Amino acid sequence: MTLPKSNRTLRILLPYLTLVFVLALWQLVASLGWFLPALFPSPVDVWHATVEMWQSGSLFKHVSASLMRVFLGYLLSVLVAVPFGFILGQYRLLHDALTPLVQILRPISPIAWIPLAILWFGIGNKPAIFIIFITVFFPTLLTSAAAVRNIDPLIIKSAVNLGARNRDILVKVVLPATFPSIVIGLRVTLGIAWMIIVAAEMVGMQSGLGFMILDARNFLRIDRVVSGMVIVGLIGFILDRGMVFVENVIRVKWGYQSSF
Amino acid sequence: MSFVSNGDISLPFDTNRFEETMPVNKIIVEDVSKSYPIEHGEKNRVLENINLAVREKEFLCLVGPSGCGKTTLINILAGFLSPDSGRVLIDGQTITRPNPKYVAVFQDYGLFPWRTVLKNIKFGLEIQKVPTEKQDEIARSIIDLVQLTGFENRHPFELSGGMKQRVALARSLAVNPEIVFLDEPFNALDSVMRTKFQNDITTIWQQQQKTIILVTHDVEEAVYLSDRVAVMCPLPGRIKEVIEVDLPRPRDRRDKAFHCLKHDVLKAMSE
Numbered sequence A: 001m002t003l004p005k006s007n008r009t010l011r012i013l014l015p016y017l018t019l020v021f022v023l024a025l026w027q028l029v030a031s032l033g034w035f036l037p038a039l040f041p042s043p044v045d046v047w048h049a050t051v052e053m054w055q056s057g058s059l060f061k062h063v064s065a066s067l068m069r070v071f072l073g074y075l076l077s078v079l080v081a082v083p084f085g086f087i088l089g090q091y092r093l094l095h096d097a098l099t100p101l102v103q104i105l106r107p108i109s110p111i112a113w114i115p116l117a118i119l120w121f122g123i124g125n126k127p128a129i130f131i132i133f134i135t136v137f138f139p140t141l142l143t144s145a146a147a148v149r150n151i152d153p154l155i156i157k158s159a160v161n162l163g164a165r166n167r168d169i170l171v172k173v174v175l176p177a178t179f180p181s182i183v184i185g186l187r188v189t190l191g192i193a194w195m196i197i198v199a200a201e202m203v204g205m206q207s208g209l210g211f212m213i214l215d216a217r218n219f220l221r222i223d224r225v226v227s228g229m230v231i232v233g234l235i236g237f238i239l240d241r242g243m244v245f246v247e248n249v250i251r252v253k254w255g256y257q258s259s260f
Numbered sequence B: 001m002s003f004v005s006n007g008d009i010s011l012p013f014d015t016n017r018f019e020e021t022m023p024v025n026k027i028i029v030e031d032v033s034k035s036y037p038i039e040h041g042e043k044n045r046v047l048e049n050i051n052l053a054v055r056e057k058e059f060l061c062l063v064g065p066s067g068c069g070k071t072t073l074i075n076i077l078a079g080f081l082s083p084d085s086g087r088v089l090i091d092g093q094t095i096t097r098p099n100p101k102y103v104a105v106f107q108d109y110g111l112f113p114w115r116t117v118l119k120n121i122k123f124g125l126e127i128q129k130v131p132t133e134k135q136d137e138i139a140r141s142i143i144d145l146v147q148l149t150g151f152e153n154r155h156p157f158e159l160s161g162g163m164k165q166r167v168a169l170a171r172s173l174a175v176n177p178e179i180v181f182l183d184e185p186f187n188a189l190d191s192v193m194r195t196k197f198q199n200d201i202t203t204i205w206q207q208q209q210k211t212i213i214l215v216t217h218d219v220e221e222a223v224y225l226s227d228r229v230a231v232m233c234p235l236p237g238r239i240k241e242v243i244e245v246d247l248p249r250p251r252d253r254r255d256k257a258f259h260c261l262k263h264d265v266l267k268a269m270s271e
């Protein structure tokens, strides 16, 4: 669809205008003095707090701790859950045997695993990685199992008839055929993993953005709390964009049309 | 033909000549039966004692009403299903599994939706690890043959039913099979396209020297296309009669002999 040029420029600018507007409104409300500045910091205060934490090096330390946990937990979980999901999707009996178990484990909030995780893995990064693993595992398992079951059997039949063996079928048929539905799940779970890590760090960790926010609250540094929240939001946004980018690269590689 | 060395032994006759003069049976179907279980331990007898011999490079049509087991028979011939009893020999070997030498094109095509037309056609060649330049060369000539030029970079969802059918056919021809099974290939086409595609198939068959088994429920189509028509009837599915169509090609649908044969087939079907 082609819009008139002025209209298109407006569409590109609009999201930024909204942001600027909200920031201005926030600044305005903060400077009206309706709330205690210590409890309702202005954007400028938050900016100063951010710079301060950056210069002390603590911000970088916490951000990288959170990111590292999410990346490792997520990667590990996807590498286990997708192949396992493929197997589950293929063997009806195994699927039926495991479904009740999975359905009971799945609704347990990953946060509820923290006490066990700390007892099992001690303190440090390991329990956090485990929590992310759990967060990502069940949804990814179920989506990839469903994705395999939903492959049109005729596609497999054609591939076999054209001489494809097991390996070819996996690489040239199953992976590309299941990719679109799995990747939607992967994108959603990455977002959830990012939300969960912050919560987990508030409950049971000594570093990371969640810990940073909670620690700032204990010192009544609400400017730092809000700074932490904004950073969590920004990184979540960037992770999602990154996911879309990677998705698109793989899409194009397999011959799907680009989703851009 | 095999390239087994003869060593010092000289054969008593010229095998090549032998193949050319004798019509060789490419496919032999012996007493094939197949049933599917239904409730109360009863069985739906889909195929019963099917016997059929298909000659090398023959164009054979299977006609019969819907539900008489045509698709099931194709699945057995192509090695996707095993019969409950009896056997299928192709080139003298019992067929037990699918083989790229004998390729089936099914009613719903089974195209790879993420691949372009060109990449769909190249699939079998990629599997066989044919060098890329050779793949391109083969794909080009096949695209020419099935008249898909200009559609190479489309995806299946952008194509009409007839186009998809052509892609599916092209994808099968690319692996240079000896036998092509076509299950109701013209169903999705309007009558003009249908006539055109019938002529194209005939040309392809003549050029490529394949054995073709084509399933249809259209009697006129069967008589127009084939060397022989095998008439099937349901409950249980069996071959009622095999009718020779000894009309010269290209065939004329208005021809008197054409009408007579059409009538014969219809009669065999309705008896």
Ligand SMILES: Nc1ncnc2c1ncn2[C@@H]1O[C@H](COP(=O)(O)OP(=O)(O)O)[C@@H](O)[C@H]1O
Pocket: B036, B037, B044, B046, B064, B065, B066, B067, B068, B069, B070, B071, B072, B073
């Ligand atoms: N997988 C199957 N399981 C049970 N019954 C089947 C199956 N496939 C086909 N049938 C039955 O076999 C009969 C013949 O089907 P089919 O071979 O598709 O006939 P046609 O292709 O001539 O229409 C039908 O009655 C159909 O219901």
Ligand SMILES: [Mg+2]
Pocket: B070, B071, B072, B183
């Ligand atoms: Mg059928």
